Amino acid sequence: MSVLSDPGTECLAELAALLGGRMTQNAAIRERHGTDESFHPTAAPDAVVFPRTTEEVAEIVRICARHGTPVIPYGTGTSLEGHIAALRGGISIDLGQMDRILRVGAEDMDCTVEAGVTRKQLNAYLRDTGLFFPIDPGADASLGGMTATRASGTNAVRYGTMRENVLGVTAVLASGKIVHTARRARKSSAGYDLTRLFVGSEGTLGVITEVTLRLYPQPEAVAAGVCPFQDMEGAVNAVITTIQMGLPVARIELLDEVQLASVNRYAGFDYKVAPTLFLEFHGTDAWVKEQSERFGEIARDFGGGPFRWATEQEERSALWDARHKAWYANQALKPGSRGWATDVCVPISRLAECILETKLDIEESGLVAPLVGHVGDGNFHLSILVNPDDPEELERAEALNDRLVRRALAMDGTCTGEHGVGYGKMGYLREELPDAVPVMAAIKRALDPQGIMNPGKIVPSEP
């Protein structure tokens, strides 16, 4: 059955009958639900619905399935590769009203939340339990969205990504059936790993409505620090050595001198303008001290220093706040511009080479493109600042992105370390995993034969 681009009055009438005022065709709301934080053009859905339960989501999907209407799950709209664009129209399912924390198992260090709960909301809730959820992609994204896009961020070098920290999901399939992918045991060998299949599926296999997450004890002691380097090569080689020596850094973030200047200007800091590492160690007092000193020795060997250490919560918050403001700081760096965000990830042995070549490429392109990276994983980002009304500049940005991705692929890396595929990187996915994409497409067709689940993302929806 082909997908209708017009959901039809009947479908909308059935949704209205189910949801009343929690379905809308308001133009501004539709527009917002078809716009992410990237440079991809807006593609508004025909209507937006606001379910409150998994059962309601199931009923919505059943209605849409009967009419062959596309369904696009929406969390907070902070994705970066066009994930939420309603490329073929259809219904945006906004999970924002599903924001209940259903259960915290302090003894088991896990919790179950509805998909619309954001990471900051969860951590505020957990504050008094001695536990926290570490995955931190920067934006205060919903945990359902973070699951669907396999988010990671600054803490991944220590705690892993959503892949390692989602213990199970509840999802609504294209048929409107509800699936629970796992029980609550910490590990299991019981059947195919459907949890990991839904993590990173970007709404193309089902709508994630609940997630069970792994939690961690809040560290007894935390030390954060900022360490400038004489050059980029020294900074990257210090990271590589740190990882290879097995130093358990909780965060190790690289900002190039352009990004550092941008953050300084935006947030009123006075860090030295140089390639700089932001670090954090978690543990006991003695451990944090020992590991920090070890890192200090490594940094000195590679032309790094002097450090600024921050052990007080307030100071640390300011530091990470500065790091998280990078994205917004950049918009201010070139007024009127927007950031074309892209990320790649390479084997860490190739990281220095990849970053240095990319820096040269940026310089030659004449573009402004601050570089920031979760370099402990070999992952880094460009935020290419472009004037949205300048087609020539847009073209140059696209070409720079293209060269970046191909450079990473040539180094046996991936076209995206954490932003996901959406529709922006579908072509690169085929280049990266040419014999795997047909397998993904076969799975897509098996679970969504009509092709109604977020069509046009990751793999083609059509047989």
Add this chain to the structure above:
Amino acid sequence: MSVLSDPGTECLAELAALLGGRMTQNAAIRERHGTDESFHPTAAPDAVVFPRTTEEVAEIVRICARHGTPVIPYGTGTSLEGHIAALRGGISIDLGQMDRILRVGAEDMDCTVEAGVTRKQLNAYLRDTGLFFPIDPGADASLGGMTATRASGTNAVRYGTMRENVLGVTAVLASGKIVHTARRARKSSAGYDLTRLFVGSEGTLGVITEVTLRLYPQPEAVAAGVCPFQDMEGAVNAVITTIQMGLPVARIELLDEVQLASVNRYAGFDYKVAPTLFLEFHGTDAWVKEQSERFGEIARDFGGGPFRWATEQEERSALWDARHKAWYANQALKPGSRGWATDVCVPISRLAECILETKLDIEESGLVAPLVGHVGDGNFHLSILVNPDDPEELERAEALNDRLVRRALAMDGTCTGEHGVGYGKMGYLREELPDAVPVMAAIKRALDPQGIMNPGKIVPSEP
């Protein structure tokens, strides 16, 4: 197309033409390839083949696919739920001759090996690199088999299971096509997680021929220790507290008093006969000392001690050797018996309750069934010693296993923490994840429409 139970002379002739002497119908070899280490009856394949390359495996599968002949991958035959039984005849693909270590990336701390490389072979090879591969299921299994069964073992509490440590696989699909599931970046958001789909698929979706694995720096300092407890409850509660306090134990293994006595007798040790924890800490000297002392305090609170600490390599090896001999020690505990091995995994908050109820159940059953567990994950095993010629005893063992699994499921646990489903636990998998099994079956049908890949395991092969 239906699956032939007789591979037919034509199929065998084509395989013989391809492989010459590396195909056999020798009865003893067929018998051995249809027999695992469990209590499940032997089901011999019609022939065994010994390919040397991924291309050869692809050609074998293409031949079998043309004839609708089942294909059963074989590693070292140490699985425990009938995974390698040729339930519908067919061809056993023994990957033992694919035993090359293809690449070690010391800088990236990863390696790529052929499926037949065993974990001990890999670690022997790595010895001088300063790296090691931690996953240790006890048996010296092949890394392809460990991937296919999502193995874990004693180190999983610190290093994760095969799920977390396989970075990518090369597999031959039912069509005979070869798929590479990932590049070498440490993390990626590029498309569906096919790597994790193959990890734990037990040969039902394809034949894994190569795996890329994560390696770790050999710890600078290791301390191992043995700590007896006054009672089982104290031992389990000490584990729960250790995990909840975030102590980074590398191993924390429970042996009940029956198991301890068995190991003592078999290996000539003189450990106190009591519920006992075997532990290991990895780190720096100072760290290992600090964490060991912290554990000591926890243990004392729960009636544990005195410790025997072992920091010398030789002493530690003897200790873990004793732990690993549990399985074989048990066979000696009741001469003429064989062990009916089973494992479950529950949320750690329910672990004490689950173990205590199970101990009582064993006592009431009149059976001998030593208990041993990777308790840091909530995972434990029974090895029910049965006389294979006593149908009444077999029936009692089956009933004990049944009650154990149902107890774990009632506590929101899983029917298998690490042994896998094979055909022994297919019924329990349906009970555990009733709405997920149809999704698994849909994926199975999409990737193996003829149902030739290890049929009769995990999910039914028939539409």
